[in-house]
Amino acid sequence: MRRLEPPPDLRGRRARDPFWVAVTAYFNGVQRVRGMLRPAVPEVRPVDRxxxxxxxxxxxxxxxxxxxxxxxxxxxxxxxxxxxxxxxxxxxxxxxxxxxxxxxxxxxxxxxxxxxxxxxxxxxxxxxxxxxxxxxxxxxxxxxxAFPFLARERHLFIAGGIGITPILPMVRAAHDLGADWRLVYTGRTRGSLPFLDELRALPPERIEVRTDDRDGVPDAAGLLRGAPPDAAVYCCGPAPMIDAVRAAFVPGAGTLHYERFAPAPVADGRPFQVELRRSGLTLDVPADRSALDVIRDVLPDVAYSCRQGFCGTCRVVLLAGEADQRAPSDPDGDSLLVCVSRARAGRLTLDL
Known part of the structure; x- marks a missing residue:
């Protein structure tokens, strides 16, 4: 038996089935309501800082x-x-x-x-x-x-030369908070120490200025002497001074925070090779040098900044090889920071 189709209208269009008209209208209405309730997704735009x-x-x-x-x-x-x-x-x-x-x-x-x-x-x-x-x-x-100041009841600040720059605002903040603080400020001579005039506005009994020409080269024990056992110690200055303070600091006797102005020496390195694919060079990296230092010998314009693995300026694409990711800002194996990263074995091939 042949199913009878609804007759066309005067323009030749077939009549629409009322059931499907109702179903379509219902679902269209549901979609419109969902669209109104769904929060608008903002356009993601890169932030220029x-x-x-x-x-x-x-x-x-x-x-x-x-x-x-x-x-x-x-x-x-x-x-x-x-x-x-x-x-x-x-x-x-x-x-x-x-x-x-x-x-x-x-x-x-x-x-x-x-x-x-x-x-x-x-x-x-x-x-x-x-x-x-x-x-x-x-x-x-x-x-x-990268060197945040955390408010504590007691602070010991140790600054060597230009290392006073991050320390100076910390000292002022500790003073304004009413904390118990001391500053030991060291350098070659008084003439080499910046901001001594500004330190005169702070209580002199809390500040010790030591110069090599008058007091001799300080040792770490002398710099840490008198620090309360629960003090937060902040240290910034030459790498040898920081290394000495770190070695002398007793774990559990407060907390130690430091910032370097120069990279730490490579202490546990193994020799490896870096192949610079675009430059057509293969270089030997000895155990006591970073890949960045060796690369700069032949490519002096290669970008770098902190040389400590946190700024990301020297990041390059890793084309082949297995690298140790020594920096917190090295999240994956597709790139590395040549100032700190080394090969686990053999050779690294870089897009340089």
Whole structure:
């Protein structure tokens, strides 16, 4: 028996089945209600954290040390920061360098950094002294904090030379909080120590200034002497001083926090090779040198900054080989930081 179809209308269109019309209307209504209830998904856009700054003031603070006051180009408030924060500066040459903020966190009009000229360094400090003059426009990223200050009842601060830069805001914060604190500030001579004039505004009985020419080279035991057993110890300065303090610090006697201005020596390295695929070179990395140092011997313009594995500037693509991921910012095996990463065995092939 043939099923009878509904007759067409005057325009030749067949009549719609009322049941399916009702079903379609119901589901269309449900979808519209769901669309109204579903929260809108915001468009994901990359955040540009680059700051455009202008050098407002350059001031000599000590032998081979200048401070720079950096304000927002065109005025305006700068992002907040806390003691221990630093800026990543992009110097006119393209070098990227990190400098601790040493001003007043409450001052949103400008940041302050201080830089000691190192004649045997990588050229960044010399460029700051030579090229950054009042009115120079420079880009930066941050502020970022790899050396956070944690409020405690008792603090011992140990600063060596230019290591006073992250320590100075911490000392002020501890003083403002009413904490029990002491500062031991060391250097070659008084003339080499920046910000001594600002420290005079703090209680002198809490500050000990030691210089090599007057007091002799300090030992770690002397620097830690008098620290309360539950004190938070903050240390920044030359790598040998930090290493000595770390070795002398008794675990459980408070907490030790430190920041280096130079990379730690390679202590447990094994020799390996790096193949630079684009450059067509294969280099031997000895046990006591980093891959970055060896690569810079032949490619001096390779990008780097902190040389300690946290800034990410020297990250390169790993094409072949197995690397040990020594930095917290090395989350996977597709890339590595040549300042700290090494081969587990044999050779690493890099996109350089």
């Amino acid at each position: 680059t700051l455009t700054l202008v050098v407002q003031e350059v001031r000599r603070e000590a032998e081979d040390v200048v401070s720079l006051r950096l304000g927002a180009l065109g005025g305006g408030a700068l992002p907040h920061w806390q003691p221990g924060c630093h800026l990543d500066l992009r110097l006119p040459s393209g070098r990227r360098r990190q400098y601790s903020l040493c001003g007043d966190p409450a001052d949103r009009r400008a940041y302050r950094i201080a830089v000691r000229r190192l004649p045997d360094g990588g050229g960044g400090s010399a460029e700051v002294h030579r090229a950054l003059t009042e009115g120079t426009v420079i880009s930066a990223e941050g502020p970022r904090n």
